[in-house]
Amino acid sequence: MESTHISALNTKHAGLERQIxxxxxxxxxxxxxxxxxxxxxxxxxxxxxxN
Structure with missing residues (x-):
């Protein structure tokens, strides 16, 4: 379950990088x-x- 959370965080991180x-x-x-x-x-x- 925690790896899913980390995966979601990585996706958000990449999205923010793209927005920047x-x-x-x-x-x-x-x-x-x-x-x-x-x-x-x-x-x-x-x-x-x-984590």
Whole structure:
């Protein structure tokens, strides 16, 4: 069961990475949005490492 949780976290982490990349590629990236996404991504990474 826990591996399913880790898998879900990895999927979320990859999705956030994609969103960050997409935002950075825009002509006028929203720095606040990027910062928020990076914080969420870091929290997920920390949760993955704790398991």
């Amino acid at each position: 990349h997409e935002e950075m590629m825009r002509p006028a990236p929203d720095d606040a949005k990027i910062k928020t996404l990076k914080r969420r991504k870091l929290r997920i990474k920390e949760e993955i490492l704790m």
